[in-house]
Amino acid sequence: MSIVALLLSSVIVLGLALSLLKKRQYRKIENKLADKNRLFKKINEYQSSATVIFGENFTILYANRAAQTLLNLHAYKEEETPFVEMKFQTGSSKIQTLHEIIEVQSKITKEAIHLKKIVMILEDRSVPVTLVIDRIKWEQHNAFVVTFEDISSKVEEKKLVKKIREVDILTGLPSQLKAIEDIDQLVIPIQGEHKKVGFFLFGINNFNKIKFTLGFAYSNNILKKIAEFLTSIEGDGRRSYRLDNDNFLHIVEDVKSVQNTREIGEILRTNLSNYLLSHSNNAKLIFSIGAVVFPTHGRTANKLIDHAFFALEQSMKNGDGSLVAFHKKQNHIQEDERVLVEEIKTSLKNGDFEVYYQPILNLETKEINAAEALIRWHHPRLGLLASDMFIQSAEVSGMIMEIGAFVMEEVITQHKKWHEFGFKDIEIAINISARELLVYQLSKKMEQLFADHQVEAKYFNFDISERDAVDDIQKTDYEFSILKEIGVSLSLDHFGIGGSSIEQLQKLPIRTLKIDQSLVTDISYDRYHQETVRAIIMLANALNMDVIAGCVETKGQKEMLEELGCHFVQGHLFYKPTPAFEFQKLLRK
Numbered sequence: 001m002s003i004v005a006l007l008l009s010s011v012i013v014l015g016l017a018l019s020l021l022k023k024r025q026y027r028k029i030e031n032k033l034a035d036k037n038r039l040f041k042k043i044n045e046y047q048s049s050a051t052v053i054f055g056e057n058f059t060i061l062y063a064n065r066a067a068q069t070l071l072n073l074h075a076y077k078e079e080e081t082p083f084v085e086m087k088f089q090t091g092s093s094k095i096q097t098l099h100e101i102i103e104v105q106s107k108i109t110k111e112a113i114h115l116k117k118i119v120m121i122l123e124d125r126s127v128p129v130t131l132v133i134d135r136i137k138w139e140q141h142n143a144f145v146v147t148f149e150d151i152s153s154k155v156e157e158k159k160l161v162k163k164i165r166e167v168d169i170l171t172g173l174p175s176q177l178k179a180i181e182d183i184d185q186l187v188i189p190i191q192g193e194h195k196k197v198g199f200f201l202f203g204i205n206n207f208n209k210i211k212f213t214l215g216f217a218y219s220n221n222i223l224k225k226i227a228e229f230l231t232s233i234e235g236d237g238r239r240s241y242r243l244d245n246d247n248f249l250h251i252v253e254d255v256k257s258v259q260n261t262r263e264i265g266e267i268l269r270t271n272l273s274n275y276l277l278s279h280s281n282n283a284k285l286i287f288s289i290g291a292v293v294f295p296t297h298g299r300t301a302n303k304l305i306d307h308a309f310f311a312l313e314q315s316m317k318n319g320d321g322s323l324v325a326f327h328k329k330q331n332h333i334q335e336d337e338r339v340l341v342e343e344i345k346t347s348l349k350n351g352d353f354e355v356y357y358q359p360i361l362n363l364e365t366k367e368i369n370a371a372e373a374l375i376r377w378h379h380p381r382l383g384l385l386a387s388d389m390f391i392q393s394a395e396v397s398g399m400i401m402e403i404g405a406f407v408m409e410e411v412i413t414q415h416k417k418w419h420e421f422g423f424k425d426i427e428i429a430i431n432i433s434a435r436e437l438l439v440y441q442l443s444k445k446m447e448q449l450f451a452d453h454q455v456e457a458k459y460f461n462f463d464i465s466e467r468d469a470v471d472d473i474q475k476t477d478y479e480f481s482i483l484k485e486i487g488v489s490l491s492l493d494h495f496g497i498g499g500s501s502i503e504q505l506q507k508l509p510i511r512t513l514k515i516d517q518s519l520v521t522d523i524s525y526d527r528y529h530q531e532t533v534r535a536i537i538m539l540a541n542a543l544n545m546d547v548i549a550g551c552v553e554t555k556g557q558k559e560m561l562e563e564l565g566c567h568f569v570q571g572h573l574f575y576k577p578t579p580a581f582e583f584q585k586l587l588r589k
Helices: 003-045 065-070 098-108 152-165 176-190 207-214 216-232 258-278 301-318 335-350 391-397 400-420 434-439 442-453 466-471 473-485 502-507 527-542 555-564 580-588
Strands: 050-055 060-063 087-089 113-121 126-138 141-150 197-204 238-244 247-253 287-294 323-325 353-362 368-379 383-385 427-431 460-465 489-495 512-515 546-549
Touching: 050 065, 050 126, 065 141, 098 113, 098 126, 176 197, 176 238, 176 247, 176 301, 197 207, 197 258, 197 301, 207 216, 216 238, 216 247, 216 258, 247 258, 247 301, 258 287, 258 323, 287 301, 301 391, 335 368, 335 391, 335 400, 353 400, 353 580, 368 400, 368 580, 391 400, 400 427, 400 434, 400 442, 400 460, 400 580, 427 489, 434 460, 434 466, 434 473, 442 473, 460 466, 466 473, 466 489, 473 489, 473 502, 512 527, 527 546, 527 555
Parallel strands: 287 323, 368 427, 427 460, 460 489, 489 512, 512 546
Antiparallel strands: 050 060, 050 141, 087 113, 113 126, 126 141, 197 247, 197 287, 238 247, 353 368, 368 383
């Protein structure tokens, strides 16, 4: 055989060998792809989300069981087009086909397409879904996998939660959340018209005394009877709400004047008193009413409710169960308080408020394991002011909401900075008012703040006073449960003077009891307060709660608290409240 023939035959053999090798490699790749596809099918077959793989011409290459149910594909064959035409709509945008969505979104992103809260429109129904579209290689096809997650149940769950929040559990009346929504819907369309609407806010002057003297069941029965009366007079432009504790709001449309409003209020108070007397409530109830008129005393729900509370407070100060119509010229906030409120507004805008931090120590290890956030005001004339110098005026005027929002934003932002700089992660306690907890959907706002700042909720603790918490135990329990669900820990502040029972404590999802200052001040020598604190600590241990004693200022107080078994302390004996930049030095140590 010639050399040329030998070389030629060698080339042919080598080519055949390479061809066989490539075929084997392709077969391995094909087998791997087939294995992956089989695995994909097995994994996705029983997933709750509907998954469909479409070819480029929108024929079906694969559909799992959820997709077969959602899209009525039980009898489909591979590489056929779906029986049901799918269209989609986001908000008020125009309806699009799946092809149009892919074409539009592909110009925006080369990554997977992810659309939330989109409505899929089928032949006979509309389904809210989350839509995810991604391109893949499928059995030698250029294809894309589409996942439709049916969120109908989540939408219904949100509607149910909203509905629950809109109804007061004890009385069955609409809640304050519903009141704010309804009032705005009522008054906004009649802005500029000559119509007047009367708002009557009821309060019981001696309600807390009755509750602590005659018991929770008795006081709850009074609230139910008030709700029964208000329900009985609804209709013809009248509606009622329970705002919080013993406060009920009654709205009367088309009142003639402020004087007419006063007359209606007097009739309401008389009729309610007679109703309760005729239904065997033996306790002597003193009712007060704060009355305001739209648009004279406010043009929004929040303004009208705030002004009604102003009027109610003045009525209660009179002490005789009177009715006071709110007048701008006769605002019950005294001149110096009014000036203070205006200064608060200005200072919030100018950045004159600052958050200080006071360490909380573990008495056993002597380590800082938490801190309490405390608001301080750099007043332009009076210098540095602690919260007790202005917080009451802020609560009365409604500015407590703006101050609370400022503190929460500051604390969460500061925690984020400390975490990023590698400081020790500690829990930060934030004081909240009953108004913040029960009225303004605090849990929803906090969840959004945590998400916006990308911080963990477990590093934050909310303190509410024992008295505020038990004033409306059902609402407190509901709101606390939601806050606990998102990861926030909860404390009862000023514990020991609010009159709560073991049963109430067991209902609330709280982790910490903070002993009231009045029990700590003379604890080193007052036997009664020593026994009270001992009982609180024993109760906390039994309920698996922590105990914090605040305002510890002497060595004698500290030694007695140690002897009684108190877990944690804070006070000037250890550390004073300090600005963030000074407090972080303690964290560094």
